[in-house]
Amino acid sequence: MRTIIAGNWKMHKDRAEAETLIDALAEQVGNTERVEVIIAPPFPFLALAVEHLRDAHIGVAAQNCHEALHGAFTGEVSAVMLKSIGVSAAIVGHSERRQYYGETDAAVSKKIIALLHVGMMPIYCCGELRVDREKGTHFEVVRMQMNEALGPISPADLAKVVVAYEPVWAIGTGLTATPQQAQEMHAFIRQELRTLAGEVAAAIPILYGGSMKPDNAKEILAGADVNGGLIGGASLDAGQFTELVRIAARAAAHPSIP
Ligand code: PGA
Numbered sequence: 564m565r566t567i568i569a570g571n572w573k574m575h576k577d578r579a580e581a582e583t584l585i586d587a588l589a590e591q592v593g594n595t596e597r598v599e600v601i602i603a604p605p606f607p608f609l610a611l612a613v614e615h616l617r618d619a620h621i622g623v624a625a626q627n628c629h630e631a632l633h634g635a636f637t638g639e640v641s642a643v644m645l646k647s648i649g650v651s652a653a654i655v656g657h658s659e660r661r662q663y664y665g666e667t668d669a670a671v672s673k674k675i676i677a678l679l680h681v682g683m684m685p686i687y688c689c690g691e692l693r694v695d696r697e698k699g700t701h702f703e704v705v706r707m708q709m710n711e712a713l714g715p716i717s718p719a720d721l722a723k724v725v726v727a728y729e730p731v732w733a734i735g736t737g738l739t740a741t742p743q744q745a746q747e748m749h750a751f752i753r754q755e756l757r758t759l760a761g762e763v764a765a766a767i768p769i770l771y772g773g774s775m776k777p778d779n780a781k782e783i784l785a786g787a788d789v790n791g792g793l794i795g796g797a798s799l800d801a802g803q804f805t806e807l808v809r810i811a812a813r814a815a816a817h818p819s820i821p
Contacts, residue, residue, distance in 0.1 A: 592620070597811075631677070646681040690708075705752065719763075721767065739775065
């Protein structure tokens with residue numbers, strides 16, 4: 564199973580700060596064979612990241628893309644454009660996109676199809692709100708999200724998707740799912756993927772996102788179905804992000820028995 568550590572910078576850093584962080588990561592992360600490392604800087608810094616990370620074994624992802632490949636969509640960026648500058652993946656369906664920009668799973672599904680069409684890796688985010696968890700409907704919510712966004716994708720294409728479970732109540736709040744809550748939901752997601760895609764589900768990485776930091780990563784990554792992390796806040800600091808990569812490499816070297 565692949566292990567992935569992906570950094571979601573969100574709308575942070577100016578050009579000079581971005582360059583400093585990218586260069587620090589290029590130097591510090593090194594060639595970690597066991598972990599696929601990806602960073603997702605804001606659009607204006609993607610080309611810079613691709614150039615500076617060419618020899619660093621760090622992939623570059625966008626934080627969003629439009630569902631159409633071209634067209635009159637002022638202010639939008641397509642998968643074709645991203646692919647043409649060497650961006651290899653894109654985060655889609657992040658809860659902030661859902662909350663502030665009304666992104667639905669139906670739209671996210673089209674984005675996934677566009678990304679797969681150009682040969683990019685979609686990192687599909689799902690996860691429940693605090694109110695869903697309190698009501699006990701968190702599994703149902705995640706199932707509905709997955710069915711709508713991933714249902715239209717063929718099993719062969721689903722094998723190229725990465726899923727990130729991001730409980731919305733844990734994002735940027737300092738709250739994290741307990742390792743048990745994370746593993747329980749990841750196992751559920753794996754089961755749903757099996758229903759949608761059959762055997763390929765076993766090899767689809769499921770990342771945890773939501774206040775993952777060096778001091779809680781080891782326990783969360785110990786879950787049998789936790790295959791890495793999507794890191795927000797801690798990805799803005801080279802030292803913390805590099806430490807997370809090291810922790811994930813150690814966890815990948817000693818996988819728990821499912
Ligand atoms: P966080 O963000 O690590 O700052 O909680 C995670 C995310 O939104 O991907």
